[in-house]
Amino acid sequence: MSERIFITGIGTGVGKTITSACLTEALQADYWKPVQTGLLEGTDTETVQALLSNDVSVCHPEAYCLEAPASPHLAARLENISIQPHRILELANQYQPANRPLLMExxxxxxxxxNEDVFTLDLIRELNARVVIVAQNYLGSINHALLTARLLQHTGIAVIxxxxxxxxxxxxxxxIRWSGYPRIGRIPLAHPVDKAFVQHQAQLLTASLQTLMA
Structure with a gap:
């Protein structure tokens, strides 16, 4: 099954990277983070790679790695770099497996x-990817979740x-009710998050993913 899945969040710090690891494991997909910012704490690619148990998934190198813990356009601006969407699209074509999903965070x-003109939403549309939305409960999360859903509905991007x-x-x-998008599952908070945890969560998510992606 060769397709593209894009992991987006209703905000920052809602668990996209752990979710990406669990879904990559569940689908035996390849993983790719096109733009990484904030390098002091390491990269999300390193985190996902360390959490995978299967011997099929490949974690591909980022198109851009930027030092500042900021949005891609600002982090790039601080380094006098211009992020080029066409480079991301070219690499997506290069990294896409022939018979497995490419999961992008x-x-x-x-x-x-x-960059100065292109938003993540535009990139998802150009990549022709289906979206998984990652959410967490906090004060204001309903608003953030439904704004995210409404924007995806308005632009016609497919959501898993x-x-x-x-x-x-x-x-x-x-x-779930207000957005009309189904629940794939829930990933509990855990300490530590290790390979065994990710493998177990992947097993719990597999049936739902297979149904919703069919």
Missing amino acids: GAGGLMVPI GWIFNGDYHTNEDDV
């Missing part, structure tokens, strides 16, 4: 700017469904 949410991180909250059911 974005930076933050849909309206995070990639929601992954919720953390403990269950009834807000989760409301977001």
Whole structure:
């Protein structure tokens, strides 16, 4: 099954990287983070690579690695670099496996700017990817979740469904109902997050993913 899946969040710090690791493991997909910012804490690619157990998935190198912990356009501006979407699209074609998904992790949410003119939403559309939305319950999360859903609906981008991180909250059911997008599953908070945890969560998500991606 050769397709592209883009992991986006309703905000920053909602669990996209752990979700990406679990979905990459579940689908035996390849993983790619096109633009990495904030290098002091390491890269998301390194995190995902360390959490995978299967011997099929490949974690591809980033198109851009930027030092500042900021949005891609600002981090690039600080380094006098211009992020070129066509380079990302070319690499996506190069990295796309023939018979497995390519899972791509974005930076933050849909309206995070990639450069001075292009937003993450535009990039997803150009990549022709289906979206998994990662959400977490916090004060204001319903608004962030439904704004994300409404924007995807408005632009006609295909959505696989929601992954919720953390403990269950009834807000989760409301977001499902109001958005019309299905629940893929929930990934609980855990310490530590290790290969065994990711492998177990991947097993729990596999049936739902297979149904929703069919």
